[in-house]
Amino acid sequence: MSGETQTQTQTQTQAQSQSETEQGPLANWTQGVISDPDQRSLLYRALFYAITIFFLVTTLFPFYWLLVLALTPNNLILAGDWDLPFLRPQGFNPQAFVEVFEQIPFHLYVFNSFVLATMTTIIVIIIASLAGYVFGRLEFPGRGPLMLAILMVSYFPPAAFLIPLFEAFTGNPVVAPFIGVELFTPPRLVNTPGAMVLPFSALFLPLSIFILTTFYAQIPDGLEDAARVEGTTRLGALFRVIMPLSAPGVATAAVLTFIAVYNEYFFSSIMALGNEPQQWSPLVGGLLQYQSLYSTEFNLMAAASIVGVLPVVILVVVAQERIVSGLTAGALKE
Amino acid sequence: MARVTLNHVTKRYEDVVAVNDMNLEIKDGEFVCLVGPSGCGKSTTMEMVAGLTKPSEGNIHIGDVDVTTLPPKDRGVAMVFQNIALFPHMDVYDNISFGLRLRKYDKEEIDRRVDHASDIVQLEGMLDRMPDEMSGGQRQRVAIARAIVREPDVFLMDEPLANLDAKLRVHMRTELQRLHKELDTTIIYVTHDQAEAMTMSDRIAVLDAGELQQIDPPLVCYNEPANLFVAGFIGSPAMNFAEGKLVPGGFESEHFSVEFDPSQIPGASVGDRVTLGIRPEDVFTTDRIQNLSSATASLDATTDVLEPMGDEIFVYLVLGESAERSMEGETASSNQLLMSVNPDSDIQEDEDVEVVLDRSKVHLFDTASGHALAHGIEELPGSGAGGGPGTEAGTGGRTGADTESQVTEAESDR
Ligand SMILES: Nc1ncnc2c1ncn2[C@@H]1O[C@H](COP(=O)(O)OP(=O)(O)OP(=O)(O)O)[C@@H](O)[C@H]1O
Ligand SMILES: [Mg+2]
Numbered sequence: 001m002s003g004e005t006q007t008q009t010q011t012q013t014q015a016q017s018q019s020e021t022e023q024g025p026l027a028n029w030t031q032g033v034i035s036d037p038d039q040r041s042l043l044y045r046a047l048f049y050a051i052t053i054f055f056l057v058t059t060l061f062p063f064y065w066l067l068v069l070a071l072t073p074n075n076l077i078l079a080g081d082w083d084l085p086f087l088r089p090q091g092f093n094p095q096a097f098v099e100v101f102e103q104i105p106f107h108l109y110v111f112n113s114f115v116l117a118t119m120t121t122i123i124v125i126i127i128a129s130l131a132g133y134v135f136g137r138l139e140f141p142g143r144g145p146l147m148l149a150i151l152m153v154s155y156f157p158p159a160a161f162l163i164p165l166f167e168a169f170t171g172n173p174v175v176a177p178f179i180g181v182e183l184f185t186p187p188r189l190v191n192t193p194g195a196m197v198l199p200f201s202a203l204f205l206p207l208s209i210f211i212l213t214t215f216y217a218q219i220p221d222g223l224e225d226a227a228r229v230e231g232t233t234r235l236g237a238l239f240r241v242i243m244p245l246s247a248p249g250v251a252t253a254a255v256l257t258f259i260a261v262y263n264e265y266f267f268s269s270i271m272a273l274g275n276e277p278q279q280w281s282p283l284v285g286g287l288l289q290y291q292s293l294y295s296t297e298f299n300l301m302a303a304a305s306i307v308g309v310l311p312v313v314i315l316v317v318v319a320q321e322r323i324v325s326g327l328t329a330g331a332l333k334e
Numbered sequence: 335m336a337r338v339t340l341n342h343v344t345k346r347y348e349d350v351v352a353v354n355d356m357n358l359e360i361k362d363g364e365f366v367c368l369v370g371p372s373g374c375g376k377s378t379t380m381e382m383v384a385g386l387t388k389p390s391e392g393n394i395h396i397g398d399v400d401v402t403t404l405p406p407k408d409r410g411v412a413m414v415f416q417n418i419a420l421f422p423h424m425d426v427y428d429n430i431s432f433g434l435r436l437r438k439y440d441k442e443e444i445d446r447r448v449d450h451a452s453d454i455v456q457l458e459g460m461l462d463r464m465p466d467e468m469s470g471g472q473r474q475r476v477a478i479a480r481a482i483v484r485e486p487d488v489f490l491m492d493e494p495l496a497n498l499d500a501k502l503r504v505h506m507r508t509e510l511q512r513l514h515k516e517l518d519t520t521i522i523y524v525t526h527d528q529a530e531a532m533t534m535s536d537r538i539a540v541l542d543a544g545e546l547q548q549i550d551p552p553l554v555c556y557n558e559p560a561n562l563f564v565a566g567f568i569g570s571p572a573m574n575f576a577e578g579k580l581v582p583g584g585f586e587s588e589h590f591s592v593e594f595d596p597s598q599i600p601g602a603s604v605g606d607r608v609t610l611g612i613r614p615e616d617v618f619t620t621d622r623i624q625n626l627s628s629a630t631a632s633l634d635a636t637t638d639v640l641e642p643m644g645d646e647i648f649v650y651l652v653l654g655e656s657a658e659r660s661m662e663g664e665t666a667s668s669n670q671l672l673m674s675v676n677p678d679s680d681i682q683e684d685e686d687v688e689v690v691l692d693r694s695k696v697h698l699f700d701t702a703s704g705h706a707l708a709h710g711i712e713e714l715p716g717s718g719a720g721g722g723p724g725t726e727a728g729t730g731g732r733t734g735a736d737t738e739s740q741v742t743e744a745e746s747d748r
Contacts, residue, residue: 222419
């Protein structure tokens, strides 16, 4: 018996080696990947690195390029004498990072954007939490259509709201269309954070509500019941139990909102009547200050961009830790 | 401290009536077990008392306060949930102290109570674990501890011991009883475990399909079930039932009959369809009836299957001379009878035996309505040994027949 199988395997290996000599190297390699687990894991690892490197390069190259531009003196940038393909900085001028703050009060622009983003994020998370609780955890007639109506806000381009909002925020009375009845006169909000935070909150709410609704809906009813019997109100249960357990969702909604507002320029450039930090002009407005009628200081713009991005980078790193710890700290088991 | 009263409480969901017109009065400091088959509305009743769901109709009082519309936090209740419901993002200490911290107790008091509670449920040294690092039984103990630290007026416990092993369950059972004695709180307790219900509670409330069937002390529920459902539900293994009708000489079914005076049964007359019930431990072989005050005429039977349980043996009997085994399914005219005998009995399978029923433990129910007619039946005054109509065999030894003192339990018609 055993002898028989031995001779069988022998003939098999012989046939195999024969076919191997007949096939080309590519066919041999594929054959190896299919049959040999070592070779297969090697291939997987190679693919993993290739894809990781691709993504790293595409995401990190812009930052590298900013750094190169920031360090290269402006006249050399304009000369455009780059040594391809490595695009090294032509010269070394870290002074640009100081000059950024000397030419204009750039830190104030960063501060404006930071404050606007923080305020909007807080407002959005609080309101979206309440809405997410209602839509995700309560049964009531008209829930579906109402949710759809809220999501519809985000279907409109923000520009559609700009003119009426600008009119209202410059202190003109709001008049009901067609019938001409004056409804109310809003305070003059232009040049204040209100003029930006209000529309941003409205614009970014739908997405956050949607995210938090799906997250809050997944928290088991029993946990909320337990919290309420233990002595919280429904609201208390939301903030003490449901929200902490939805930390990844809350962090996602918060980070998305924060970044969107931090980078916003379109609305704020109009609601801040002049491009002045005192009028709550945002970060991007500050960047554009390095461009004057006669010259553009590319190295300063690049350096300022890097400075401006830093707060977001820090925030995302912190939030990511939250997200990861939120995911690992006690899976939701009932 | 807190009496719990449910007045005509009904809870309807879209397609089911979970609780139907429930009237329940639980006295201050009483330990009441809710029992009933799955889906009969036990958890729903608890949730309504806790305030987690609003009754569709009726009102609920805790103490003298109408709590029907009060939120759970203002009701002074603590609850152990059927699905445990520990907060996954808090460690054991935080879980247990959650309610205390909400009520702003000071640190030492919280520590003292948490220590005491975790002592009771044997959780020492686990206070900094996260819930997902614990076994099901440990989590359940945390849930119990979370309820007892609050020292509430009313405890609601929905199957709190379901996930524990037998030994720990017995331990927790005594601990809960001690706790009950110590704190003197009202406890409403849901369980599927008959032993728990029988041993722990002051009264058992039996529910079926959202309706309260009976609420009485455990032994009353056991000995004087109010209806067929309670009789079949309480007690394990379940009571034997035989459908038949009242005849002038007593009860007669397809396979056997029992002689008594039908006029002693209130609310029933000859010709009515009735169901006779007898518990397995109240069926005796004729050689062991010396200590019976009053036994029925003996019935011929053949033993079928034996189930030795250790402390007793369950014997499945097939009634009738011919002893054909009718297969299950038609419980109505089943000729099967379950008997429990001493473990040292030398009874064998497929053996012909004669059995008698303990008269004082025979239950009669109205077949149509299910209501109990009588618990225990008296002997026919005139009839000596002859046996009622249709009694196949002659008399077995009827030794204890003359002492009729005990048999007067027939008064009850609960
Ligand atoms: N939220 C709900 N919506 C609709 N029906 C419900 C809801 N909760 C419970 N029910 C129904 O109400 C009935 C009673 O449920 P309940 O949870 O009180 O049963 P139970 O006696 O606790 O059962 P078990 O012993 O299995 O825990 C069931 O038929 C159930 O399907
Ligand atoms: Mg239940």
